Amino acid sequence: MSKKSVIGVFDDENRVVSAIKKLKENKVKINDVYGPFASHDILSLVTKPTRLPHLAFIFGAVAAILTFLFVYYTSVINYPLSYGGKPTFSFPPMVVIIYLITILGTATLTVFAFIGRTAMYPGKKAKMPGIGAMDDKFFVVIDQKNTVADVESLMRNSGAIEIRHEEF
Amino acid sequence: MEMKFQYKRSWRILFAALVVVGLIGIILGFVTNPDRTWANILLNNYVFLMLSIGALFFYAIQYVTNSGWSALFQRIPLAAGIWLPIGFIIVLVLYFGMPALYEWTDKEAVASDELLIYKSSYLNVTFFYIRAVFYFALWIGFAWWMRKLSLKEDIQGTLHIEKHITASGAFIFAIVFTFTMATIDWIMTIDAHWFSTLFGLKNLLATMYYAVAFMILLLLWLQKQGYFTIMNEAHRHDFVRYLFRFSIVWGYLWFVQFLIIWYANIPETTVYYKPRMSGEWSLMFYLDFALNFAIPFLALMNDKVARTKTVMVVLSMLLLLGMWISVYLQIMPGSIGKCNIGLIEIFTFIGFLGLYLYLVFILLSKTPLIPVNHPFLEESKHRHL
Known part of the structure; x- marks a missing residue:
């Protein structure tokens, strides 16, 4: 199921964290964040407490x-x-x-x-927003319909190196 | 880094007063009903031995498993092990109460009893005391060794951690064996015809269960007095996890022992449960199960609820009551045969409690409250959820 998404690409962990904080301040719903390693800061910002x-x-x-x-x-x-x-x-x-x-x-x-x-099951193909997610890039994925007008500028201001509009 | 524990004069006086109350209770008991008093002395001695052994068990487990979170609190179990020498003296004194407690010390009763004749090569007073001395020599020796290592560490740094781990491992090995045997000697032989191979193990594991409950109470009280300000939610969570875990273990072992006997329905073994489940003991029988298994298991299931201070304090107190009831049920039906909780029981318990707390606080005030050179101290300080 691919949806139209806005994907912000970052190359620094601290910038991702500040971007996510800003997005949350503006009440943007973040679908997921992809990155090369697990980060406590990102996890605590993006995930909800488990039920x-x-x-x-x-x-x-x-x-x-x-x-x-x-x-x-x-x-x-x-x-x-x-x-x-x-x-x-x-x-x-x-x-x-x-x-x-x-x-x-x-x-x-x-x-x-x-x-x-x-939605994980044996044999499922991993979703990859881009090659860099295995290497040195962070990807913040936001649904197109959830975005407010200035999502792009919000991410750009906090250090995104690229903004993509893709089916993801 | 933190100050020593100041043993306030008012507390000393309070505990000494409790001891006096206990002495009055014991004297009153010897005048009115000596048999019941001996049983009570055995009961309370065993209860506080359980706390001591359990605390040292906890202490040793932390070293063997390389646990970091508990490094701050390691002086508490070390101090709580103080009952061992007192327990030894009381076991020696109990020599005079043996005819009231143990059927197998009565020569006439043994002579006419096939089973007791058969058991008499093991169950005789001399061998009983040889074993008791052996147990206590082992326990006190290990406790003294571990305390010495811990005090050396304060001065010389973390040189002794390997030795500490070895001592702890050997201690665990020793108590699993000896405390099981000691329980069989002191408690199970009250019902000389009955036996259960699970009996000793259940009580051994229960020691740490109750010792952790006691340590929680002591720690939260110390925190209220301004010590251990560093203790946070994460530490409380770790402590309470022990209670939850052991509530399951306790319930499991209790049920395993019960189910086998219930199912087999052999008169030699059901003789233990029959009087306890019916008549005057039945209330305590179900209370025992509720306090030690059902209530802690249900109350501690949600971890957010479990680590609130109120729940911890109330549950720990209930558990200490549960410990007393559990041992009461093991001793009294076989020795005095009547469920009778009166002034003797309450006063004796208060006296023993006073003496125990008096000694624990003396030991706490002698050393720094926090082991200053413990290798895992930093990990323990920065523990968070």
Whole structure:
């Protein structure tokens, strides 16, 4: 899915950071920033705090409840088997199954949620705004429809060496 | 860099007063009900031994894992290990209380009991005390060695880090073995016919759980007094993570021990759980599980909530209560057989607590509060989330 984008090219980390700060002051929504290395400054400016743990908690709770219902159905309603004189509904052995399925469900569903949210999947081609992103350039990608009139001049003023209009 | 801890006179007097209250409780107990008093002395001695061993365990773990974040606070666990010599004296004194506590010391009862005859080559008073001396010699020796290395470091610089790591590793190896055995000796043999191989390990891991709770309380209190101003959210987060982790471990081990016994349903092993789960002990049984597992596990799940000071303080206090209840449940049903929490229990605990705090603060005030030459000190100071 390519959209019309404005891409600002920078060759200095500090200038990118100041550019991003200025863009944020003007309420421009930044799609993504590409660069040769991970930078704490850029990450903390661009990324939002993750909500994945909350989702994981919900997955875990749902998995626990569903597993309990399943074990209850199998061992009490559908196939009540007297085993060692224990009552058919006895909670302690159910705990083991609930515990394991909760971990399994939480882990796998969280991974799938993460993959879905970030649109990453095995075999996906990496998006590259330009060759320099692997080398010495930073690329700030902004959706065309999100831009305000002076986005270009904002980026130029804070040190962009080039502004591109591309499908990205 | 920071000042020494000033041990205020008012605090000394307060703790001394607590000790006096404890002594009154113990004397009162010996007059009215000596058996119950012996059980209480054993209980409180074991509780504070747990805190000491756990604190030193924590201290050693930090060295073995090369942990940087905790370098600022390493004097706290070192001071909290002070109960070891006191515990040794009390274990020696407990010789006079053994008939009240341990069924296997009664020669007549052993003579008519097949199982106890079988166990008597291990469970006899002489060997019991040989083992106790061995345990304490090992623990006190290691504690003394690690403290000496830490004090040397203050003067001579970071020359001794390798030695410190070796000492810590050896200490961990030693306590995993000896504290498990000690727990079996002192606590599990109260129910002489019953056994669980998990029992010692569960209590060993619980030591660090409760020691961290105690250290959190001590640290936050010290911070309120104006020490450790450098401690921030990140350090609190690291401490509270220990609680969260150990709540899971504790719940896991508790459940594993319970499930196996419940499932097998063999009279020799269910005899331990049957009286505890029904009748007068049942409230404490479920309280034990709630305080040590359910409440910390749920409350600490969200890390932003977990590292607020209020939550930390309240949870740590609940955990120390949980520790007391947990050990109470291990000792009392087998020894005095009646759930009876009265003045003796409360006064004895207060007395032991007073003595422990009195000694911990003496040890804290003797050295700089922060190990000045610890190699990871800078990392610890600049720790942030």
